[in-house]
Structure formats: C-alpha cells, structure tokens
Amino acid sequence: MAIKTITLPGLGESVTEASISNWLVKPGDIVERYQPIAEATSDKVTTDIPSDFAGIVKELLVELDTDIAIHEPIMTIEVEGTEVKEATTSEATETAMIPEEKPAVQQETVEAPLASMSGAIASNEEANKEIDVFSETKKMSTEGMRYSPAVLKISQERGIDLSQVKGTGRNGRITRKDVLNFTPSEQPAAAENQQLIAEEKTVEAPAPLSPGNDTVVKPDGVRKAIAKRMVQSVNEIPHAWLMVEADVTELVKLRNAHKDEFKKQEGISLSFYPFFIKAVVQALKKHPKMNASWVDNEITYFKDINISVAVATDEHLFVPVIKNADEYSVMGIAKEVNRLAQAARNHTLKPEQMQGGTITVNNTGSFGSVMSQGIINYPQAAILQIESINKRVVPTDDGGFKFADMINLCLSIDHRILDGLAAGRFLADVKENLKQFKNESDIY
Template sequence: MKKEMTMPRLGESVTEGTIVDWLVKPGQEIAKYDPICEVQTVKVIAEVPASFDGTIVDILAKNGDTVAVGAPIATIEVAAEAESTLDSTEPAAAPAQSSTSKTPVTVSAVPAPTAPEGPRFSPAVATLLAHHQLNAADIPATGHQGRLTRKDVEKYLAQPQQPNVQHPDQHQLAPAPMATTAGESMSATASGDTVIPASSIRRVIAQRMSLSSSEIPHGWMMVEQDVTRLVQLRQAKKAEFQQQEGYKLTYFPFFVKAVAQALVKHPRLNSSWQEGQIVVHHDINLSIAVAKDDELYVPVIKHADRLSLKGIAAEIDRLALAVRKGTITADEMQGGTFTVNNTGSFGSISSMGIINYPQAAIIQVESIRKELKPTPDGLGFKVADMVNLSLSVDHRLLDGVAAGGFLRDVKQNLADFEPSMNLN
C-alpha cells in the first residue's frame, strides 16, 4: 500500500522547508528512520527520516522547491504487514528535531548506490565528483559510516593537485557534458575558469538576502561614539576575565549589551512587518553573525536584555563554538528579533547591512579607532577611541526619527561604561 511522506515541522516557528538534496531515488528500498532528503530552514540543514520501511515510489518535490509543513514530498510503497501496524492518525513524517531539541544538526548525506567496495555518497556529491573528474576512492571519507561528504570533496579540491589513479575495483566517473550555445555570453564559464558549487547554506543565504533586498525598503543611518572608557574597562578586566572564564573578553559583548538595553526603550526596532501589520516582539532575541569557512550562520542570544555582560559574553562564546564545531541546533538558530553584526572584526569603519529578513533592523558595529578630538572645554585636544554604528531599518515600519532615537540611546549606553564597572 502506498503512503505519503510529508514535510515535517523542523521547529516551533517553522512553516516551510526547502529541499536541498534528495538522498534516495524511485525504486530504492528504505528502512524506518533512514534519511531520505536534506531540508533547509532558517539557515540550518536537517535530514528528514523515513517513518516506515518500504520502497520509494515517487518523489513529489524537486531540489530547490520550498514546501509547506504537512505537504507531501514523496510516496512510499509499504508492505502489507507493515501497513497493518501503522496508526492511521500518525503523521506521515516525524520531525528530524523538535523546537526544543538539543540534538546537533548535521549536513551528512545518505549514500546513493555506488560500487560495492567504494565509499557511499549522495547524488549531489556524485555530481561534484563528475564535474571535477574525480575518483571517489582517492578522497578520504569522513562522514557517518564512511560516507563521502561534500566537504570531503571540497577539502580535497583545495589541496595541491594530486594524480588521479584509476582503481581497478572502482568505476571512474565520467565528466559531465557542458552544454553551450552560439549566443552564450562571455560571462559563462570558459576554459580555465573554476566552478565552485554553492553549498546549501550559501544558496539559502543568497535566497534570503535577495528576498530582503527586493522586499524591504532599506533606510540607513550612521553615528559615531567615543568609547574610550569602554576600552579602559575591557583593558582593566580582560586578564582576570580570561583566567576565570577560560576565554577572551572581546569588545562585542559590550555592544550587544548596549543594543539590548536600547531595545527595551525602543520596542519598534524589535519588530517585523507581517502581512501588512507591525508585529512588536515581546522577547529581545539578538541574532549574531558567526562565520564558518565561507558560510555564515546566525545563532540567537535569547532574552539578551536579561543577561549581564558576563552572561552575554558566555552566550557569544558558546554559540560561536557550536557553529565552528558543527553542533549548533535548529532551536539555537531560531527566534531572532534584531541582528547585531560585528563588522569591526574585519577592520571595517563604515558599512550598510542587509536586514536579516523578516526582522526590522540590523546594526553594524564597526572597528574601534583612535582619533584626535577636542576636549570638553574646547581648549585642547585628546586622543579618543571612536567607533561608528551603522543601522539599517525597514522603512515600511521605521523612519529616521525612530532610528535616531534608538541610536541615541545605544550611544548613551556605551558612554555609561566605566573602568570600575562590575561585569556580573
């Protein structure tokens, strides 16, 4: 009997998911809990497991399709005896993880059929191997149960070129044919060009940034602030902090704290535009950008306004470490209401951030620099530590007055830091 697999709910606030890669094909036998596809939501990839044993009959959603939760994605032929044990009210697909799950989200792929003694890999990896004319047996496989992953192939490609030896017990993958037309422009690939397949994370970033840029009318404002006393505070506390906490005290927690405090007074900045209405969010959950290789993740500091400086620093360190280790969970990536981006870590002094859709605003914290400034009495000059704060807002619900008021309070919060302050 045929049963439908549906798009599972991969988080409390998730209403849809994008098919990244099918890990099975029609006619393939599967066991219950075997991953059948990779789904992208909120910049996290999760594997969707089968709910029962059977054989894949039809795949109903293509790679790249965005499917609503509960909509069918595949049809599976279930054996009669297995069918008799299934509860007719049971959902067709169980979530890969709930909104409260702490199980790490992995990007490993379920193997497609390959040569008997060779490493297993997904169709997406097979395409990558074919494009670069690589032999799977030449590449160390680090995935679960000896699977060859996309990252394995990309790491291999980044190494100095090695001879590609044909193994007698392996099928050499033939290069994929390159279609060309007479009217093809010079921007198309040419001899000597390097084609780098976009990762699923990069494709989602591209999709969400395009959506933000096309749908949100961005407004932008930049101010500067003297943070000399903040610099003195960090300088006075950093050695003791690292000894006690085991990691470095950076400037970023101070800015996150200043932003969280300002959002309490300016809740319209902590909102989103939804179906012609302004939704002001009660919780202040700050998204922060964390880079891993060439991919960008945006984990969330929940209830940031309730945390001390030390608490914020601990969350930043914990979330960044989870991203870089690959143990970040879907729950830790969801629920952000405002984004704080540390562009100053790259030496930037002025930038315009693209809003993290569907949030209403993003603030870029630029690099701290020393400048000669007049003294308060106007009789001389002093060397001051200055920083620029660049704010992008959704002009549908925020204007210059709201942006200016918010930045004024962020500036004041930064000015209030002093060397004798307690970080708790």
C-alpha cells in the same frame, strides 16, 4: 509488502518550504525507523530528516536543492505488512499529499497579530479547499499527469494552464516553484506558440561571456537561503541608513584589564561584542519601537527582546538568536554568543535557534570594517553594524585634544516603521550606554 510515503516534516513555526541538500540513503537501502535519511536546508539551517518507517527505500521523489513545501512527499519506502494492491509511485504520493491541519499559533502584539510570521496556517475553509484539491489531484493522475495539491491550488488561484508550465522537477514534474515563477506572458496562444517554437529553432545559442576558463557552480542550500532572504529584504523594505561615532575609551580599558582573568575563570574569551549587545538591549528598553516588524501592512511591537547575532564561518553567514537578551549580564551574553557560534561552526544549529529574532547586531568590526550598510534581516525593522575600534585624536570640551578609542555605529532601518528622529535617539542612547562601562561589576 506495502508502499509508504515519507513527507517533508515541519521544520519550525515559520518555515513553509525547504530543500533536500543531501540524501543519506539511496534506492535499495534498508533503513530503520527514525534513522536519518536526508538533510533538509531551511532558513540557513540544515536538519536531519528521520524515516517514519522501517523498510527498503524504493524511490527518491525530489531533486537536491529544489524548494518544496512542508508535507510534500520526498521518498517512498517498502515496508512489511498485509498484502495490498501494488501502488504506483503516483498513487503512493497522492495518499500523503493532504497537508496536516495545524492549530493557529497566536503571538502577542501591541497593534495587530502577526499571523504571517508563523507561516501560512490554514483556516477550516482553506483546509476544505485543500481536500478539494486532493480530489482534483487524483483526477489528474488518472489522466497521466501528476500535480501536487500545492501546485494545483496555486494554478487555480492564478488561472494558470499547467500544460503550458515547464517542469523542473524529477522527470519533468511541475513543482510549486515552477508555478510561482510562471507569468501569463509565458503562455502564448496555440498558433503563436507554434510560431515561437519554429523561430527558436533558428536562433543561435548566445555566446559565452568568457573564453571558458571560469568555474560555474550551483549554490548550495544555505547560500540559496541567504540569497532569498537578502533579495526579499531589499525588495520589500525601504532601507534608510545613518551612522554615529562613539568614544569607547573607558570600555577598552575595562575589557583589557579583565580579559585574562575572565578567560581563566569562564573558559571563553571576553570580546567587545557582548558589551555592544548589552548597550543595544538597554537602549531598546527605552525605545521599544525599534523592536518591531512590518508584515502585511501591520506593525508588530515585540515584548521580548531577542537579539539576532551574526556568526560567520568560512563558507556561510548564520544569524542565531539570543532569546530574552535583557535577562543576561555581559558575561551571560558572552557565553550565549560563544555557544551559538560553536553550534554554527559545528553545523549543529537547530531551526528554533535561528527563529524569533527581533533586531540584529552585527560585529562587522571583527574583520576591520570601519563603515558598512547592513541589509535588514527580514522581517525585522533594524540592523546595527558594530565597526572596528580605532585610536584617533579628538577634540575635548575644554578646547584641547586627546587620544581616544573611537568606533562607528552604523544603523539600517525600515523607513515604513522608523524615521530618522527615532533612529537617531536610539543610537544616541546606545552611544551613551557604551560610555558607562567602566567597572568590573558592569561585566557580571
């Protein structure tokens, strides 16, 4: 028998880490090759991880909902084969810790290549460093300590003494996240450290914030992914916000006149959402600077128009992507939105369906919102909130008044890339495009 190690596989072009949200097997279980053994959550998508071998599960190496890097070991498995020297878990883990070297992925840009969008892809020099780290890992293992190459590399780059880092992984194992969250202020001198330990023993535990009737739960993997992206967006992107109101009276008439026939012919409902997405796509053609991203002090202007659409379930918010949305009619967009929404609600979204978005259109009006300020879907440059349609009395050009179907369009922009003038012109064209939906031919 031989011990093999299963590592976390690549989950997409730009995915560098993920967490195990659910184990589908336990130690002692017999598994077949390609049998799903775990569910991994990354970028708000849950993916089944298949077994690379057939055999008996020996040990689960990571805790649930703990972020780990791609290609980190997650499980050891005993397989049939030639008798070999019995390997310890540490040795089995070490043999799988050299990350696979991947070819660089090139993305078309106008100003500069966006290398970081596809994750940290190592150069040959970086790959050699990883091999050096692997050698160091074996050395540390013989001394009774076990650190992954990622942990060693980060600690060496930042000059961190790993003996001072508190591990939160299984059996106190130091994870990549532990090292990234460690700061020099947490590393006192030896004498001061002893004093701090003595003082800690005399400090009373803080009193609870409430009498104890509240429920405290750990967020699941999807909620943690959402939280991480939102914090990253707010911390890194200087948000600016503006709003315009649009008269969509003709659009309401068009949709109401054809929604029943559309449902009968196409099998899906015709909402207002596809019309708004189409209006945004048309405006992006005229204002390509809205279709952009800022990463590592470089601006990328995307040639493809890939619209991220917000889909809410009872528990979470997913943002799948309509690729090349400018190639679809309103009907085609409606079918794509329905397909992606069904996949989100059935938990069958794939990682590639969540990647590559260049701007987000969010239908906040579906639950009655009239004004909202969206957080940009990092690293995009803008998010447009489509609010609810309300009938109001508005002035006319001849000095009179009329009843009209009005809607607010709320736009959040990355002020590093976009200014108020560019955003205002873009919204003006979206508003004008919405007025043009009058005939049945505009649907098909």
